[in-house]
Amino acid sequence: MAATASVGSPTSEDLAAEAERLFEAGLADLGYGEGEIARAAELTWKINRLKKIKNAVIPAHVYQRAEVIHGVADFVGDSYKLSRLCAESKAERVVFCGVRFMAETAKILSPDKTVLLPAPEAGCSLAESITPAQVRALKREHPGAPVATYINTSAAVKAETDVVVTSANAEKILSKLFSEHSKVVFIPDELMGRNLSKALGKKIGSELVVWKGRCIVHENFDSSSVALYRRMYPGVKILAHAECSPGLVESVDFVGGTGGMMDYVGRTKARSYMLVTECGFGDLARSRFPGKKFIPMCRLCPYMKATGLPEILRSLENPTPSQIVDLPADISARARRPLERMFDLAEPSRSG
Template sequence: MLLKTEWTKQGFIDEAVAEGTDLKAEIRKLCKEKGAIILAHYYTVGDIQDIADFVGDSLALARKAAETDAKMMVMCGVHFMAETCKLLSPDKVVLCPDLNASCSLADSCKAEDLKKYKDEHPGYQVISYVNTTAAVKALTDVVVTSGNAKKVVDQLPKDGKFIFGPDYNLGNYINEVTGRQMLLWNGGCHVHERFSVNKILELKKQYPDAVVMAHLECKGPVLALADIKGSTATMLTYAQNSSEKQFIVATEAGILHEMQRSCPDKEFIPVPPEISESGLECSCNECQYMKMNTLLKIYNTLKYEWPQIEVDPKIAKDAVKPIERMLELS
């Protein structure tokens, strides 16, 4: 029998789970017994969103969880999101269903690399996208989300010198709309980086009345085709309040579950995978890291209360400051 420390990495199936077990019911039962809540990012699979207490973007989930009296939370997303939950709820147990659920964007900016870059640019302040590790946040002056980045940057000194990271596309967009000339870290999300302009143009021909929505992590040429540019929450809110009936969506396909649930009379068309140089279709509209979260892993992490997320107290002390600064400005 595999050790508990191995089941996350090797896909261990708990022998106590019999075939045909209603995992959704068992998860909710464990939540009630342990005073736990389930947090699900919009990019997780629909079954996980359906059992969650809260569904949303990463920082919104962490803030919502901190406001509850829950003793324990399961962050169904990627690793840095669980870290952010721990930063805002240091006295609560934060569980992560799969420690291997990483993030290409967060991984594109290592703390040691950012520190070196800061040392090479004295006098510059760091603005970090929330999609970063706690160690990177600890080197940051103010954190932003895709939803509030413009508002926060607009309030910073006009003559200030800033490094923006790690998402190059978001930083480039903010530079354009604010007139800033921030230095941009060359990082990105592997999903949003690969959306195809040609695929969107094909969909526009097929659905001429559809509204094109694109996440700010997409490249400039993709954003140029979008009617609605913004965060996942921005796109969802627009769809809910709009009279239009068709939407072409350029972000991770998991959001379509909540869009369709909240707008059953509307049609949401995901921008499809592109064709790679090898001629093979690639699943560029899904994040394989988000999809590492499964009902079985959630059940196991609740049952064993493992893996638990901890953040070094010294890092946590500094990492929470730029989040607090952002909340002051947004």
């Protein structure tokens, strides 16, 4: 309560200026009405003041709502980039606008910071597809094979594995593992595993063991519509996230993580783009590249959309126990090792 009181109440001029800032940031272009922007402004005004008082930083994943990204986020990116920036930040508190496995990763890399997850129910179908006991069973079944885990897993699952990968560095890291091992276990994303088996020329099962997890957003895109879109929009560049099916991935112009997709849009000169991923990413690309045309082909992730401005304000004012991310010390220490191994394998210069 004391912290809330010290924020004070905005004057009508403060609110008008904040609404103007949100308008200029592009919310109106994304379809927000005047009333919505005014309601958001009241909350963003408070959050932005409170985060200074509480020495907090707000990272936001690229799939988050536009009012979060443009209204209160200090940095925006994929889970890898956000975790690194959180660890480098001098802030005492991290209010993680994303899903649980991301907030857990931030806590593993920044154990001394208070990490808050405004929407504690924000899970992930991939992270929930596998348990630590199932990883241990895989290791018994494939002795000697290193286990690489996509970053979309819980801290307890990471603690059982050898190296973490992201969509941006999975191919590079698995290729290094295959230079020393004839078999590698990859969890939990089956479709990404199948895409990796093709890219690396490794047989599913005998060389690359994959788990059966799926992202509920990316597994549902239909590869048959790609040819139709190419006929409808000649010259369109189609980009797909690496969690999409192999059939879709082989028919597009670029496949990768969200960071790679954004870079591709920035460095190419096509008139129109189709971003086959979560809808929030298209909104962000539209704001960053106002001169380019984006054709919608996206789906909403219910987990990513669970975080709103009221939840962020609540976690800063007086967090509920479930909003505070806490990990057992042994899990945190064991999960840190495969994350550090990822940094070493993906960015060797960092460790040297």
